[in-house]
Amino acid sequence: GKGTYPFYMLKEIDEQPTVMRHLISTYADANGKMKVAPEIVESVQKADRIYIIAAGTSYNAGFGAKTMLEELTNTPVELGLASEWGYDMPLLSAHPFFIFLTQSGETADSRQVLVKVNELGLPSLTITNVPGSTLSREATYTLLIGAGPEIAVASTKAYTGQIATLAFLAKAVGEAEGNTKAFEFDLVTELSLVAQSIEATLSEKEKIGEIVAKNLLTTRNAFYIGRKQDYFVAMEASLKLKEISYVQCEGFAAGELKHGTISLIEKGTPVIALISNNEKVALHTRGNVMETVARGASAIIIAEDGASRADDDIIVNAVHPYLSAISMIIPTQLIAYETSFQRGLDVDKPRNLAKAVTVE
């Protein structure tokens, strides 16, 4: 049950530090060595391209892990929307490896692609939260997230759990390949720091509630912006806000605003900027925030410690850049939750939606 929590979503948001620690004990031994099945590692090693197929939040989780996966495995990663790839497959590489990201393991769109992959006799891995689920049974391999049942329609701990699971896979493959970067990436330590960063953000609930009360209670639309990794987080942050608060929200690459979308900014439009600790992009994103403020936007800045300034609205404890999608998503989950809650909506059961989408 949800105990003293008003909604499952808040309980599931709060469980994320535990999910991170659980994954450490599942996929690393006491000496920090990876415990990912060797046949999975070998199969990924043989691939010249990794295709990640998913829908909704799971699709966004794939983006959250893309750069890390590419750098550690030295293999290009392509993302595919399950609902698009179920028709004709695009031109594939010579040795593809398919990863299906799916919390429920029952998403019909994703299964449709897996059926095609199996017809082609290609290797596949399902990363899921539900043991024995359809996509788990039908793929060549399975890795479990082990996040515990996710009841709220809005996915939270599955997103962060999927990225963390992909980190173990990426490191295991990278080490098998002899990639120095993989050995240097101390995932057990870094993921423990992520758990602590999440806890620190969770202790800011009240402050986040006030930010929501001030900026998001009556608005019809909003923007999340960021560059690179923060852009991927912006996509997920905006999906979450739309899904449960019915605020129309776009997740945008900060540099693209000036190519058209900035015309939507009016007096009071909330623009939430995500600025993680990446010196290549942080200043550019701040510049884009100023451009929207000059046009009347109400800017809310979520910055990672190291890239943050004293007057930023929410400061997130710094983590390894490979894992920043996990720590940076937390304040946005709370923003979505608070916006829905304060508007008096049914946070766990948004209108028109089901937990597992079993129709195409």
Ligand code: M6R
């Ligand atoms: O079970 P799956 O991960 O395959 O589900 C995919 C999407 O339907 C799901 O992530 C959906 O977007 C969530 N309700 C978003 O919070």
